[in-house]
Amino acid sequence: MFDSLTPAELVQAMSNTLRKTVSSTGSAGSEFDQVQCLSGASIGRYLAQELAHARELTDWFRSRIDRALAEAASGGDDKDEDLCRDLARRIRPAVEINDMGDAIADFLRDLDNLPDTGQRRRAESLLHGCLRDLADRQVLMLLGEYPPEPDADDTDENPRN
Amino acid sequence: MENSVCASDTVKPALEAVRPHLPADTDLTSAEVRQLSGGWSRHSYVVTTVDRLEQKREFVVRVRPSGALLETDIGVEYRTYQMVSDEPIPVPRVYGYEDSADNPFGGPFFVMDKLDGWAPSTWQRDHRELLERNWATSRSIAEDLLDILHKIHSVPVERCEGVLPRLSYVDVVRYWLSIYEGMRLVRDPIVEEAFSWLLDRVPVDEHLGLVHGDYRIGNTLIADDRIAGVLDWELAFVGDTRFDLGYMSLEYLAGKFLRKGSRLLCGTAAREWFMAEYQRRRGVSVDDEVVRTYSVMGALMLITILLTGIRYFHDGSTSDIRMAWGRFAIPGLRQDLVHLMGW
Numbered sequence: 001m002f003d004s005l006t007p008a009e010l011v012q013a014m015s016n017t018l019r020k021t022v023s024s025t026g027s028a029g030s031e032f033d034q035v036q037c038l039s040g041a042s043i044g045r046y047l048a049q050e051l052a053h054a055r056e057l058t059d060w061f062r063s064r065i066d067r068a069l070a071e072a073a074s075g076g077d078d079k080d081e082d083l084c085r086d087l088a089r090r091i092r093p094a095v096e097i098n099d100m101g102d103a104i105a106d107f108l109r110d111l112d113n114l115p116d117t118g119q120r121r122r123a124e125s126l127l128h129g130c131l132r133d134l135a136d137r138q139v140l141m142l143l144g145e146y147p148p149e150p151d152a153d154d155t156d157e158n159p160r161n
Numbered sequence: 162m163e164n165s166v167c168a169s170d171t172v173k174p175a176l177e178a179v180r181p182h183l184p185a186d187t188d189l190t191s192a193e194v195r196q197l198s199g200g201w202s203r204h205s206y207v208v209t210t211v212d213r214l215e216q217k218r219e220f221v222v223r224v225r226p227s228g229a230l231l232e233t234d235i236g237v238e239y240r241t242y243q244m245v246s247d248e249p250i251p252v253p254r255v256y257g258y259e260d261s262a263d264n265p266f267g268g269p270f271f272v273m274d275k276l277d278g279w280a281p282s283t284w285q286r287d288h289r290e291l292l293e294r295n296w297a298t299s300r301s302i303a304e305d306l307l308d309i310l311h312k313i314h315s316v317p318v319e320r321c322e323g324v325l326p327r328l329s330y331v332d333v334v335r336y337w338l339s340i341y342e343g344m345r346l347v348r349d350p351i352v353e354e355a356f357s358w359l360l361d362r363v364p365v366d367e368h369l370g371l372v373h374g375d376y377r378i379g380n381t382l383i384a385d386d387r388i389a390g391v392l393d394w395e396l397a398f399v400g401d402t403r404f405d406l407g408y409m410s411l412e413y414l415a416g417k418f419l420r421k422g423s424r425l426l427c428g429t430a431a432r433e434w435f436m437a438e439y440q441r442r443r444g445v446s447v448d449d450e451v452v453r454t455y456s457v458m459g460a461l462m463l464i465t466i467l468l469t470g471i472r473y474f475h476d477g478s479t480s481d482i483r484m485a486w487g488r489f490a491i492p493g494l495r496q497d498l499v500h501l502m503g504w
Contacts, residue, residue: 030196031196031197032196035483036481036482036483039482039483039485039486040482040486042486042489043482043485043486043488043489046489098347098348101347101348101349101350102347102348104350105348105349105350105353108350108353108354108357109353109357112357127350128354128499128502128504129504131350131351131354131499131504132499132500132504135351135492135495135496135498135499136496136499138492138495138496139419139492139493139496142419142489142492143419143420
């Protein structure tokens with residue numbers, strides 16, 4: 001509710017405590033236990049970034065796909081439009097990123113079974129571009145560098161290049 | 162589960178289990194056992210013995226624990242070490258093999274010499290700096306990495322018969338795809354597209370030979386700026402040797418976790434130098450496109466192994482939190498995949 005400290009901040013604090021504990025106890029614990037604590041600390045650091053930005057990233061991905069579909073539908077022929085409509089219909093009900101992943105994986109698998117046409121290649125390329133940008137942005141998010149520079153939103157360029 | 166044989170009341174039974182598999186003259190009167198921290202699909206213990214003349218000797222007990230990350234056969238790994246030790250390839254000498262899981266180590270194991278040296282971790286900045294300094298000066302580690310790979314790939318295929326499986330390109334892709342299908346908790350459209358991409362890119366030829374399967378600087382031991390041993394042969398097979406080249410080329414193995422690591426291949430040698438020298442010594446031409454294909458295969462193999470660990474953690478087969486941590490190693494590899502495929 002009206003709580004101070006976000007879940008991300010709390011997870012980060014737990015992570016810091018684990019890391020400090022390993023540093024201060026030194027060789028008191030076994031090597032194995034130390035590695036376990038450091039792994040826990042590392043999970044906390046990345047999880048804090050996810051808690052802070054994952055929703056934002058999912059929303060960005062959805063709008064990235066919507067924009068790409070709109071462009072593809074307006075620039076292609078009727079068959080392009082049909083494919084775009086089919087993809088949009090499948091993705092729309094998905095709320096979480098994993099549900100979107102399911103829908104996209106199914107769609108790409110179905111595309112694989114279609115004849116190798118220009119429409120099919122354009123649809124694949126469209127989705128590959130969206131997935132590439134998502135992969136790049138997830139890395140930036142985990143690095144604590146999210147959101148990237150504003151102009152990266154408006155281009156297909158890899159923001160890490 | 163972890164460390165159980167190192168507790169004071171269990172050391173003795175552990176040593177008794179190892180005794181028949183050590184050289185006959187080994188004196189275990191004042192032996193000690195400690196677990197090494199590394200090892201995801203194998204657990205490793207060091208047995209230190211001291212004889213009457215105060216001479217120390219160390220052995221490694223390599224165990225395949227229940228719930229190991231990979232369903233690889235430790236008996237095959239043992240026989241691979243035996244086979245390779247007859248070649249001019251530096252590996253620790255192996256002794257006995259115990260195929261029963263009913264022992265204090267909790268799984269089948271074999272015993273080998275503990276070699277001197279340190280295993281570089283390209284994800285650690287100080288290790289990367291040491292390797293880069295070596296490349297900038299004597300290049301001795303890079304030369305060894307190349308020379309040993311050449312020797313591995315030169316092992317006559319007939320020598321591997323009855324020891325290692327013969328796997329075609331498609332066999333390897335289908336193997337990792339089946340593991341992915343069985344282990345994934347959610348679907349990953351990038352990973353699935355990458356498997357499909359691989360099946361569309363079957364190389365037209367095959368450079369048949371012994372493939373290490375996990376050849377990287379982190380699976381070697383360095384002593385006095387030379388490679389003293391090559392370890393971790395559990396993924397070895399007979400197939401296209403260019404797999405090792407593609408795998409070594411991964412940014413991940415140069416120290417990239419999320420941020421780029423070393424500019425050097427495996428953090429050790431300039432890629433152009435390594436590939437050119439490899440081709441010169443082997444007398445073959447290696448197509449960069451095929452290497453790129455095998456890089457994708459290598460990244461998928463790593464992702465699939467990480468997903469297996471995540472699955473085991475999720476199902477409660479292991480409480481090792483490194484398996485859950487593997488979830489954060491996947492995004493960097495996934496990023497490599499999309500760029501390797503030219504998306």
